[in-house]
Amino acid sequence: MNRHLLSIHDVSAQEIVRILDTAESFREVGSRVIKKVPALRGRTVVNLFYENSTRTRISFELAAKRLSADVINFTTSGSSVSKGESLKDTALTLQAMGADAIVIRHSSSGAPLTLTRWVNGSVLNAGDGTHEHPTQALLDLYTMRDRLGRLEGLRVAIVGDVLHSRVARSLSFALAKLGAEATLVGPPTLIPPDAPAWGVQVSHDLGSVLPKLDVCYMLRVQTERQRQQYFPSVREYARLFGLTRDRVELLPEGALVMHPGPMNRGVEIDSDVADLPRSVIEEQVTNGIAIRMSLLYLLLGGSAPHAGADA
Amino acid sequence: MDDADIRRALTRIAHEILERNKGASGVALVGIAARGDDLARRLAGEIERIEGSAVPVGALDITFYRDDIGMRAEAPEVHETRIGFDITGRTVVLVDDVLFTGRTIRAALDALVDFGRPTAIQLAVLVDRGHRELPIRADFVGKNVPTRKDEDVRVCLAETDGQDAVLVQEPAGSRMGDGG
Numbered sequence: 001m002n003r004h005l006l007s008i009h010d011v012s013a014q015e016i017v018r019i020l021d022t023a024e025s026f027r028e029v030g031s032r033v034i035k036k037v038p039a040l041r042g043r044t045v046v047n048l049f050y051e052n053s054t055r056t057r058i059s060f061e062l063a064a065k066r067l068s069a070d071v072i073n074f075t076t077s078g079s080s081v082s083k084g085e086s087l088k089d090t091a092l093t094l095q096a097m098g099a100d101a102i103v104i105r106h107s108s109s110g111a112p113l114t115l116t117r118w119v120n121g122s123v124l125n126a127g128d129g130t131h132e133h134p135t136q137a138l139l140d141l142y143t144m145r146d147r148l149g150r151l152e153g154l155r156v157a158i159v160g161d162v163l164h165s166r167v168a169r170s171l172s173f174a175l176a177k178l179g180a181e182a183t184l185v186g187p188p189t190l191i192p193p194d195a196p197a198w199g200v201q202v203s204h205d206l207g208s209v210l211p212k213l214d215v216c217y218m219l220r221v222q223t224e225r226q227r228q229q230y231f232p233s234v235r236e237y238a239r240l241f242g243l244t245r246d247r248v249e250l251l252p253e254g255a256l257v258m259h260p261g262p263m264n265r266g267v268e269i270d271s272d273v274a275d276l277p278r279s280v281i282e283e284q285v286t287n288g289i290a291i292r293m294s295l296l297y298l299l300l301g302g303s304a305p306h307a308g309a310d311a
Numbered sequence: 312m313d314d315a316d317i318r319r320a321l322t323r324i325a326h327e328i329l330e331r332n333k334g335a336s337g338v339a340l341v342g343i344a345a346r347g348d349d350l351a352r353r354l355a356g357e358i359e360r361i362e363g364s365a366v367p368v369g370a371l372d373i374t375f376y377r378d379d380i381g382m383r384a385e386a387p388e389v390h391e392t393r394i395g396f397d398i399t400g401r402t403v404v405l406v407d408d409v410l411f412t413g414r415t416i417r418a419a420l421d422a423l424v425d426f427g428r429p430t431a432i433q434l435a436v437l438v439d440r441g442h443r444e445l446p447i448r449a450d451f452v453g454k455n456v457p458t459r460k461d462e463d464v465r466v467c468l469a470e471t472d473g474q475d476a477v478l479v480q481e482p483a484g485s486r487m488g489d490g491g
Contacts, residue, residue: 001385021389022389024391025372025374025375025389025390025391025392028391028392028393029375029392032425032426033426033427034425034426036425037375037376037422037425038375038376038421039374039375039376039380040380043381067375297375297386297389298386300381300386301380301381301385301386301387302381302383302384302385302386303381303382303383303384
């Protein structure tokens with residue numbers, strides 16, 4: 001395995017399968033009374049979050065703690081960053097403190113890659129700008145494989161604000177890598193022009209796509225990243241691209257509804273739809289811990305040089 | 312050891328487990344992945360044949376409890392753990408194929424107590440090859456096989472390897488030299 005996980009392009013199809021298989025064992029750990037193993041005792045994992053996050057940060061924190069690593073949470077508010085410290089100086093400080101892994105979320109695409117220039121430990125991308133969110137894609141693959149038994153040939157629609165979605169990019173690349181058939185669905189303004197080069201199909205008609213799916217993956221409408229008007233109104237968006245009660249009936253039996261969270265109930269997904277048995281949104285969260293344990297274990301469990309270890 | 316030797320050794324160990332624990336009640340078998348869990352299932356079969364009552368069988372992967380994580384180039388490969396019963400209050404017999412340094416058993420003891428508090432833990436191994444690095448001994452041994460420390464002892468089982476056999480091999484380096 002590569003020392004860092006910055007993008008889905010850092011891992012081969014074979015490595016992805018290994019990550020998912022290892023996560024299987026960690027899910028078993030998560031079902032025990034004592035949900036903790038000593039695998040990463042003495043290692044330090046830093047959560048460096050420049051953007052708000054609840055589930056990803058807590059998920060990484062739990063994953064590291066269940067591996068017995070020490071965890072430091074570094075959020076920008078109330079830290080030296082709010083005093084104007086640069087990413088580089090923050091990185092060098094964490095490096096000097098002996099961080100074995102840095103989990104970074106940043107609003108700028110490429111910030112995790114830049115971080116790798118300054119630190120010896122592993123860097124894990126927990127979402128950078130509109131670039132990638134590889135751990136989310138991996139936990140999604142895990143959830144699909146767990147529920148449907150395979151990934152190859154799965155027909156997956158990724159619906160909504162693809163343009164601003166790092167989840168959509170990572171998931172598209174990962175699905176293409178494992179031989180699944182992904183279709184991006186959304187208004188033309190929210191589908192990136194280079195999307196066909198990702199190895200995916202594009203459609204602007206949700207109703208015609210739904211009957212052929214194994215997985216319908218709804219994206220959050222990211223109003224905070226939209227600096228201009230991409231669609232006339234939220235109501236129109238919900239009517240054309242929202243997964244409504246009526247529309248969800250078009251899905252074949254056994255098809256899953258997924259969402260990376262946090263959901264805008266009533267916008268991209270109806271509240272009732274989110275609570276259907278075929279919605280596996282909470283399972284995605286549970287599986288996220290196992291996937292992040294798997295990644296931390298595989299990245300830190302080898303003898304590649306780490307800040308804390310003698311090289 | 313060939314398949315008949317292995318079968319006889321497991322039959323004897325099954326009898327010894329029953330004799331030591333005065334029957335099968337309260338006894339559970341936990342095999343250490345990858346070969347130990349197959350042996351544990353076979354032992355359970357023997358015990359059921361002799362005693363007429365089934366004993367619970369589990370599989371334990373000790374990877375996350377190893378003392379050499381971070382010392383090998385790659386993170387060690389992970390196997391499945393499956394203990395579908397409460398070990399608290401039972402006598403757990405750990406089952407492994409080869410007892411060597413004792414480090415695997417040390418890890419298994421740590422792993423096992425995370426699942427509960429057994430009344431007692433006993434150890435059954437098919438082969439004891441010596442060279443212990445920790446104060447650990449087996450309660451039930453199929454065969455003591457004197458070895459050199461650099462030799463490789465390989466247990467093959469029909470379940471995973473297609474046939475039953477215990478092989479003592481020269482270390483990989485010299486074998487390649489001989490063959491070349």
